Amino acid sequence: MDIRQELARFANELGFELVGVCRPEPMAGLSHVRLWVQEGWHGDMAFMESSLELREDLENVLPGVRSVIAVGLNYYQELEPEPGTPKLARYALGRDYHKLMRSKLRKLGRDLSENFPSVRFRPCVDSAPTLDRELAQRAGLGWFGKNTCLINSQRGSWFLIGLLLTTADIDPDPPAIGSCGTCRACIDACPTGAIKMLNGRWSVDSRVCISALTIENKTATVDALVATTDGWTFGCDICQEVCPFNQPRESQPLRAQVTREQDFLDRRVWPTLVRIAQWTESDWDTATEGSAARRAKVEQWRRNARANLRQAGITEPCEPLLPEERDS
Template identity: 40%
Template sequence: MAIDYQQLAVRIKQWAQELGFQELGITGTDLTKDEPKLQAWLDKGYHGDMQYMAEHGMLRARPAELLPGTLRVLSVRMDYLPAQAGFATNLADPAKAYISRYALGRDYHKLIRNRLKQLAQKIRTEIPELGFRPFVDSAPLLERPLAQQAGLGWVGKHSLLLEQSVGSWFFLGELLVDIPLPVDEPHQGDCGSCVACITSCPTGAIVEPYVVDGRRCISYLTIELKTAIPETLRPLIGNRIYGCDDCQLVCPENRQAPLSIEADFQRRPQWQDQNLLQLFAWDEATFLRLTEGSAIRRIGFERWQRNIAVALGNAPYQSEITDALQKARAHSSALVLEHIDWALAQQKRKSWQAANLLPRATERLVRIVQKGLPRDA
């Protein structure tokens, strides 16, 4: 009996929604047009220390080489914006830690991969011999161009996938399959003349529309970079200790972005209004316990301390910050120590400025008052 792939595609999309995906699109495997852009990005060294990007080379644009026999890519979207995102509260208070909103709940990799496997098993009820392989940031794959080809949105000037009225607060995943399903129409949206993400990036990482210099991106600096954060970029990081959402926060398409209905993506209690000093006081055992099942654990305790030390250096002067940094010097690694000493220098400079600017301001105020007094006063 011949398989009706048109009807199967309809059922696959229904199954995807039943499994918690907000959308599923189907595309082929041809990413030839994206290879020159990928090569140019690599040639400029924008991948920084992420050597796996260069090692895999054009494999990222060739899904069929990841799973021989692949005919289609099922691209899925799952919203992750938590109900209690706390954007303004965290970014407005430099004494509090800002963590990228995607990392406030459970690590999405395992959850989405398991859902994709369940989807494949449902397809196998129709096609027992189905060959498949799920991906969630777990292999070299240009997931955003694939998602655009599958109709899920367009690649914005900040390089993230965007969809009108949906925004960009969602994860992507892919299921490679070896069946000739009908493909969806590519998304034709674009950002128009908007450059909000480019002008708002704290470190100027979006060097031109659709091109991000990963070496300057705060997400790269706080998550991917394993060595010291360049000194010139440290002041620009502010209180962002894990990732950055600025380019998404200013994007007009995110004004009506839906909230996630996934319980696992909601903010965990330990990330509710935590100030930097509280987080810096964690020992490694506490860090491992409270980041269990979280994407944050992947950076390890050393880089966690490194990032918070930078944020403490950027915070307004407090004697408590200086005391905490000095105390941590005795048991910190060389990498963390470098950032602690930088933070101490920043705090010392701010302390000096506060001590010297206040008397000057007072003297100026006195002169202004005296100048305005009557002659016989």
């Protein structure tokens, strides 16, 4: 039985549009991540600093690992928030992708184990100290664009990455090769200039990236976000929306195809920004359950919603700010 054939069949049945394999060799990009952290471009993401050593060796994630299976899941769908409602990045519109992809990867491991019983697997979806884009690039899923997203020449970049580390020895795929050429669409479109050169590589400065400001940052004030977040409440898709590889063409019909994943298409209905700006902890808890948008806590949601309301010129529907939310 050929494990590669089995893998392709099972991955396809589970709905993964992309699948590839690489060896668990040392991470060539780790020195770049170190520099990025040293320069402070990780912003408030302390976990990116504290996990540097663990990221050096995939043995830390699965002892005995011999192959890394990388999968990609398309999450693209139209984004058309009603005025006065929150604007979320596309990946957070439906069910939490971490839960969805992890359960699919567990199933993939179980399916493969039936014919290869002595083999061990570990699914990872943002849950382990791995450099997902680099591993997926090595496994052939896509190449690094200037916006740092992994771009697949046929499909574009609207896919999430999951990894299944395994002790099985599987023949690797060739790495993905490609380039943005002279295109600067994402660099020029980013309202905060977050895509910049760092030691010869295009990189994202999380201190100003709208995605990081609305999801990871806990200290910026409402005033600061009014000036920077450009109407986004949670995450940001601008650098992918403008990417030429995400524009469908007759010759490239797979680009920006709507996802087949019903769990992503079943969007939740969010309360209005006015309501969110006054959320209690328990409102937040109910509204974000099972959503990737739960990564931002209630204070961040209230702050982001207030910034959006001010951006829309609506200043006074809210209760007065709570003391901890006042700009000093």
